[in-house]
Amino acid sequence: MSKQDLYESSPIRAFDSICDGGLKAGELGLVTAKKGLGKTSVLVQFGMDMLLGSKQLVHVSFDQKSGNVISWYDGIFTEVAKKKSLSNEAEVKDQIMRNRTILNFNQDNFNLEKVVNTLNALKAGGIDVAGVVIDGVDFAKVSEEDFQSVANYAKATKTRVWVSATAESDKLEDSAPKNILPYFTAVVHLVSKNSVTQVELLKFGDKKDIPTNLKLDSKTLLLTPNK
Secondary structure (H helix, E strand, O other): OOHHHHHHOOOHHHHHOOOOOOOOOOOEEEEEEOOOOOHHHHHHHHHHHHHHOOOEEEEEEOOOOHHHHHHHHHHHHHHHHHOOOOOOHHHHHHHHHOOEEEEEOOOOOOOHHHHHHHHHHHHHOOOOEEEEEEEOOOHHHOOHHHHHHHHHHHHHHOOEEEEEEEOOOOOHHHOOOOOOHHHOOEEEEEEEEOOEEEEEEEEEOOEEEEOOOEEEOOOOOOEEEOO
């Protein structure tokens, strides 16, 4: 059993199957939900998927310490590995986590443009970043210029970028400010219905409100088909 086997059984394969293979290199995706519904879990699963695909990943957190972020990755890896009989689990885990860089910032004094500057500095230092996840963005503290800089970076470096933010509404137009929403190719929203956290795809490319049968498993917090 190998890293490739884990990649093929990643929860993100279920997501990719409903949206033309998922987010492409150079594109931005957004995960929204009310507080406490699992945004970080979904974001970490996107990050873990890139690591399992042998990609260099940068995880940027605005609201969690590095220790908490590491715990999320450890937990998600363990749950994904349980799906397969992995004799060398510790070895595989160590191998993929070497490609992960965790950055913690305070959005009150470190905006997204500065995050991009940091990412460019990592690239200049020899880290070939292919995936970025940015957890806990407060749209009240960002400008369109911030997201323009992220979009320009993603396109120029062919990097997949996933962002999470709190949103009380399940409407696409309420997911992000009107001038920022067009920067996202995909918008994923988590909503609690009948004690189940459902995964809604509010936008993918030019399509809106794409039907999905995905939910967050209540025990593992992995994306899974809602049978």
